[in-house]
Amino acid sequence: MIDGEEWRFSLEKFVINGGCRLCGEVTVSGAKNAAVAIIPAAMLADDICIIENVPAISDVSAIIDIMSQMGVDIRLVNKSTLRIDSRNIHTAVIPYEMAKHLRASYYFIGTLLGRFGQAMVAMPGGCDLGVRPIDQHIKGFEALGAEVSIERGMIDVSARSLIGNQIYFDVVSVGATINTMLAAVKANGLTIIENAAKEPHVVDLANFLNSMGADVRGAGTDVIKIRGVSSLHGVDYAIIPDQIEAGTYMVAAAATAGDVLIKNVIPKHLEPITAKLVKMGAEVYEYDDAVRVTRKGPVVKGTIKTMPHPGFPTDMQPQMTTLLTQAEGTSLVTEGVWDNRFRYVDELRRMGANIQVDGKVAIVEGNTPLTGAPVKATDLRAGAAMMIAGLIATGRTEIEDIYHIERGYEDMEVKLRSLGADIKKIYIPDSAIPQAL
């Protein structure tokens, strides 16, 4: 309420005054890209699942809403633990209105196909990274004996019975690998997935499914073998820490020449990021479940090419490119996974960056002092890059469209503030005339 009038807050921004070195400790939350697969996968169980280390992010909230509307009894028993009872699901249809807030709604297809032998789910929205094809997902479903049709923006999948098969993916796809696993765990016989994605969240899903009684072997390698089982039981399972959230804070520490201990990590999952940061002049100390990042010398120019795991992760590309604007010399960044993942460069240019983009390649001039400016988060990881840019810029940076950031980062401004950043979230009253009471 302002002056007795009721305002509708419709715009939120992060405001950062740059120039602070980040110092202290930060704890990483559960992995978004594991959570958006494991939480729907709990619907494959015949009884209750308890999922721990769930990140408090809007993508998870969207999944909870969808599953609740499907008749699943899903509730938070504390800030990071979900209790999921899927025994009374009453639909296998997820219309656009329910799915539109979640990019990863496609995991409901594999799960519902695996449980009911049918699913009707709205097509995932076109992503800010370019076209988001699902041809490999469909290839996996059809190989298992399902019929797939796409009409009026809905993917309709059905199978009288799912039969194990051999599937060779033309493209290494995290989503298609996960979706095929979800559909195959209760199929009849053996499924062999070749050219499979190897990301930590693929392995985490396999571990979750096996803890429910599935038979999934080889996750984390190019070949995953799944022997179908007749039923899966409930389980208590903890999601792995988020390697990209951890990597984001590692880059922020290096970018501000800070000294940050990043806790609740699996150092092995961070190897591609650690290796690149050390080459760029940071110091990274590894502990059992933490890493410490400092930088005393200059940022060293470098070459980055994003690739499927264990290559350098595409979800760290915007953050690293931002750091490279501070390097001594010119750097080269090649986006090897997505068609259009440099949209954020226009926003960095507003802050003084000098980056030339030609298709999937960006040439990043170093030694470009950044100055604060009003910018937008164009997608989740681009938003994280804007946060890092604001931290190193001189002056005030205002970041709009922060809902992108809150899709995948839990309390990012709180965590940054605890490390010494001068950052706050502000609410802009709606531009509409205040509503008379």
Ligand code: EPZ
């Ligand atoms: C997952 O997306 C992640 N999202 C993305 O993270 C991540 O960038 C991506 O994997 C790569 O690691 C989730 O896990 C929810 P892909 P996904 O299928 O599964 C092409 C973030 O910031 N492709 O591995 O959709 C596709 O166009 C998000 O957390 C096909 O051609 O990615 C892309 O070029 C952004 N046909 C490449 O494969 C298909 O059927 C990799 O896509 C599927 C994908």
